[in-house]
Amino acid sequence: MTDSGRLVGYLPANQVGRLASMRTDEDSWDINTGVGSTALFVAAARALGGRAHDAPATDPFAELFVSAAGGEWADLLAGRVPDHPLLTPDFGAQFQQHQLARTRYFDDYLRTAVTSGIRQIVILAAGLDSRAYRLPWPDGVTVYELDRPSVLEFKHRTLTSAGKQPLADRREVAVDLRGDWPNALRGRGFDAAQPTAWLIEGLLIYLTPAAQDQLFDALNTLSASGSRAAIEQMDPLPADTAAALAADDTAGAEWVRLIYNEPRDEATAWFAERGWTGERISLPAYIRALGSVPVGDDEHRQSLIDLVTVVKS
Structure with a gap:
């Protein structure tokens, strides 16, 4: 969802106040509030960054989502918010680069997974992920998308209104990941005896460490031999950075x-202890592997992020 505590300070003005409450075990959100609203900010970054002729990844559906949200989101894409932070040469360029790089990483991961024969894809906290609609899936692939009902409803309504159809057997699993999502997943036809490709993008930092381990435990239990998982993880912000953000007069404290x-x-270590093999790469290193150079003066913050792929023996 984001790689820095600056994100909320850069949300459109009509969104900032909606993020003000502290997280609780029972908090709720939709596409315009709380954790859910960060998906629109990220989709806007994908839409804007994907316009470059040399973009490492493109997501044409991102623009549909942002336009459907209306208001300042749609104004941003139409060029009516020239001073928006996503358009700045420092933060905006860096954030767009982050989103496009991780999009490319996970797109390539899924292409490799289905080439190896995997036919079950599970996207946890799917948000505004459009891969079921834009990747060239072979026959027989089922894509399970897990998220809160209101988020999935917004996505379905937007894409249906635009006349878009998924290119795989897409199955929504309307569930909060703090609940019994494994049972809900099975209820939609998931077969734990078959290998699965799991996708965990922009999620972990919004879970407690204990909840992260519970999610990993469930994933491990549900994974047959040959399954794999791709994960975006972020190290904690340094204490002084977090403290400065918390005391900031801007909305940075809200993030x-x-x-x-x-x-x-x-x-990588967690899964290795349970018989998986894997590798990780830092976001700046991956950006360089794509033939680019990290932009802006924020590489230190980018270096907090790793992209991980693990495979179950």
């Missing part, structure tokens, strides 16, 4: 309230 900025198990 800190949405995350759990605590030490947590590193994903």
